[in-house]
Amino acid sequence: MSSAVVESDTEFVALPVIHHARAAAAFTSDAARTDWHDESLWLVRKKRDVAAAAVPEWEELRALASAVKEHTLGRLDEYLVQFEKNATENGVHVHWAADADEHNRIVAQILRERGARRLVKSKSMLTEECGLNGHLEADGVEVVDTDLGERIIQLAGDTPSHIVMPAIHYKKEEIGTLFNRTMGTQEGSADPQYLTEAARADLRKRFFAADASLTGVNFAVAETGGFVVCTNEGNADLGVHLAPIHIASMGIEKLIPRADDLGIFLRLLARSATGQPLTVYSSHFHAPTPGREIHLVLVDNGRSEQLGREAFAAGLKCIRCGACMNTCPVYRRSGGHSYGSTIPGPIGSILAPNRDMKKYRELPYASTLCGSCTDVCPVMIDIHEQLYAWRQEETRAGVQPPFKRLSMLFAGMFLGRPRLYRLGARLMRFALSRLPRSAIYNRWNAWGRERELPQLPEESFRDWYVRTGGTSE
Amino acid sequence: MKVGLFIPCYVDQFYPQVAKATLQLLRKFDCDVEYPTNQACCGQPMANAGFQNRARAAHRSFEKNFDRFDYVVSPSGSCVLYVRDHHPPHISAEEPAGSADLSERTWELCEFLTDVVGVESTGATCSRxxxxxxxxxxxxxxxxxxxxxxxxxxxxxxxxxxxxxxxxxxxxxxxxxxxxxxxxxxxxxxxxxxxxxxxxxxxxxxxxxxxxxxxxxxxxxxxxxxxxxxxxxxxxxxxxxxxxxxxx
Incomplete structure (x- = not known):
């Protein structure tokens, strides 16, 4: 209780640290919008509950999915080679990218060599992670995101705030204004049907004009060399089937061993994500049709390194359903952008420190460790336990702020040694009973800004117990 | 059945009535309860803040106070979970031995009443x-x-x-x-x-x-x-x- 940790505002200006707490405070300062954001996502969580409850073997499915992923990650090297061999035999061009930059260069080169200037993309968090759009645009390629949410983000010049619903932070009125400005829709119209149709008509032209399409990959199957892309809008399929070149970008952790395993994941993914039994389209790609090309880029970008960290490898089981975000009481009230990483929310908070522990050091603390993320996760990632583990890792690595280190040194002394604890408690009781209110509720007392401190009883339990032997009243 | 009563630090200081109620409740169900008066904190505040290394003194103090009891009972799910999940030997091998089963002997009040005591009626009333x-x-x-x-x-x-x-x-x-x-x-x-x-x-x-x-x-x-x-x-x-x- 006495170990309040409040960073001073000026302490770390020089460091490129993401300040979740500050961004979250800015977000919650608009109370009505916070309500709206929280309710929107809670609604999705409730839909997920209904969908999960309709599957009697839900918990078995989770356990199975977790086991398949753990098995695959344990032999990822073998399965990747098997996958490459089978995909190549199918006529797919397989590329390996060690990092984001190499991924972007591979994609740019494929397009350049074929003179492709217009690319349509379906939703892919990996290309967000790699910053592909900017890279291609600098190369003179016109990139169009075709997932409606991502299109909104692209038109607004924004970044996704959620991995399944990238534009969940926009209200329909704001989208109306955006579309009016960028596509000339009727001024003041915020009718979702009308706006969606306008975006659809606009996108259709771009689909027809595209030289190449890019999709993400939800699952890749080692034994067949095929891969599956799940969408609700059919935009991936339209893009792929119209353009002669299909580039698929895939994180190496997306692999599963057998086609038979797909059923486990497809049943879990959409139910966990949005409460749908399946996404509207689960498209399987194996081989290019004659005269066309499929390029598959396998991206590492820090994943192998994470796989080598025993305590944190399980984060690679993630199938990107977003359920942990929808259920997270902190995410719902702080918004995806407050995390400052491509993948926000609880899963983002255990993935991001793998890349840069110092920059993302606040993210493992953007949680009460309530454990809802772990219980909602369809592949049973121990998210909240990893958040706890990252906190310890930060201390070991020496990236904790100095004030916190000092306060925890004292907290450990006073709370761990009975005599010092009692002395500290006496001092606290003396201070709380004698000091004027204005001295207690000062600007450093973060607890007291919106909350009263508990009322001080006449004597502590221990004092009562010692005085009475624990018998009288 | 010797029960050691573990009272979290902030309950000791701010909510003595909760500790008294726990003590009386356990006695009502014929538990031989003792409150070791030299106890302090379980260590969770430091550990959850990332400083498990600063919680070692608290772990040792907990062990010293409670190792002699058949059961340790506490009116806090959070402190008990911390003891179960993070007290030694989970922390480091150099910690004193013998506390692994102490964390298994540590119970939150409601689960103790349900799973160990097997309470079927309380005799309490509340019209609210x-x-x-x-x-x-x-x-x-x-x-x-x-x-x-x-x-x-x-x-x-x-x-x-x-x-x-x-x-x-x-x-x-x-x-x-x-x-x-x-x-x-x-x-x-x-x-x-x-x-x-x-x-x-x-x-x-x-x-x-x-x-x-x-x-x-x-x-x-x-x-x-x-x-x-x-x-x-x-x-x-x-x-x-x-x-x-x-x-x-």
Whole structure:
């Protein structure tokens, strides 16, 4: 209780640290919008509950999915080679990218060599992670995101705030204004049907004009060399089937061993994500049709390194359903952008420190460790336990702020040694009973800004117990 | 059956009535209870803040105080979960041996009453509308009930005990097990979100006309009470032990 940790505002200006707490405070300062954001996502969580409850073997499915992923990650090297061999035999061009930059260069080169200037993309968090759009645009390629949410983000010049619903932070009125400005829709119209149709008509032209399409990959199957892309809008399929070149970008952790395993994941993914039994389209790609090309880029970008960290490898089981975000009481009230990483929310908070522990050091603390993320996760990632583990890792690595280190040194002394604890408690009781209110509720007392401190009883339990032997009243 | 009573530091200082109720309740069920007077904290505040290395003294003190008991019982799901999950030998091999099974002998009050004592009636009465705040570490950590995320049918031990109180009305909530936002140092480091989470929980209870908000952890209730008192809400906050002991 006495170990309040409040960073001073000026302490770390020089460091490129993401300040979740500050961004979250800015977000919650608009109370009505916070309500709206929280309710929107809670609604999705409730839909997920209904969908999960309709599957009697839900918990078995989770356990199975977790086991398949753990098995695959344990032999990822073998399965990747098997996958490459089978995909190549199918006529797919397989590329390996060690990092984001190499991924972007591979994609740019494929397009350049074929003179492709217009690319349509379906939703892919990996290309967000790699910053592909900017890279291609600098190369003179016109990139169009075709997932409606991502299109909104692209038109607004924004970044996704959620991995399944990238534009969940926009209200329909704001989208109306955006579309009016960028596509000339009727001024003041915020009718979702009308706006969606306008975006659809606009996108259709771009689909027809595209030289190449890019999709993400939800699952890749080692034994067949095929891969599956799940969408609700059919935009991936339209893009792929119209353009002669299909580039698929895939994180190496997306692999599963057998086609038979797909059923486990497809049943879990959409139910966990949005409460749908399946996404509207689960498209399987194996081989290019004659005269066309499929390029598959396998991206590492820090994943192998994470796989080598025993305590944190399980984060690679993630199938990107977003359920942990929808259920997270902190995410719902702080918004995806407050995390400052491509993948926000609880899963983002255990993935991001793998890349840069110092920059993302606040993210493992953007949680009460309530454990809802772990219980909602369809592949049973121990998210909240990893958040706890990252906190310890930060201390070991020496990236904790100095004030916190000092306060925890004292907290450990006073709370761990009975005599010092009692002395500290006496001092606290003396201070709380004698000091004027204005001295207690000062600007450093973060607890007291919106909350009263508990009322001080006449004597502590221990004092009562010692005085009475624990018998009288 | 020798029971050691572990009273979390903040309960000792701010909520002695909760500790008294726990002591009396255990005695009612014929437990031979003793409160070792040289106890301090379980170590969770430091460890959850990332400084497990600063919690070692607390771990040793806990062990010294409680190793001689058959059971250690505490009116806090959070502290008990911490002892179970993170006390040695999980921390480092150089810690004194013999405490592994101490963490297994450590029980949260409601699970102790249910699983060890086998309580079937309490003899308590309470004629008020009561909202149960399901503290996360008890619910999802100790599995005192099935959280709303998991598709399991499991008895909720806290609720079942409260239902043994004559005349009690347990109110339904819109979100039966969302976190209150206390979270230890989270309450101050993420003050804005913590406060939002708390006010949302409070509003849920109030909109269902709860007169008392109860739970297994005074830490959550301290946070909610702090918000309620600042806002002059008339709802009161009592630990489950106080209701089961007939203090309300």
């Amino acid at each position: 509308r009561v909202g149960l705040h399901q503290s996360c570490h008890g619910l999802r950590g100790l599995r005192l009930g099935a959280g709303s995320e998991r598709q399991l049918q499991a008895e909720n031990k806290v609720r079942s005990l409260l239902e043994m109180v004559d005349g009690i009305t347990l109110v339904d909530l819109d979100r039966p097990d969302e976190c209150c936002g206390f979270g230890g140092t989270f309450a101050v480091t993420e003050e804005a979100v913590s406060v939002r989470m708390g006010t949302d929980r409070l509003a849920d209870h109030l909109s269902h006309r709860a007169e008392i908000i109860t739970g297994t952890d005074m830490s959550c209730l301290m946070h909610l009470e702090g918000l309620a008192r600042r806002r002059s809400e008339s709802v009161s906050f009592r630990h489950v032990a106080e209701i089961l002991n007939g203090d309300v």
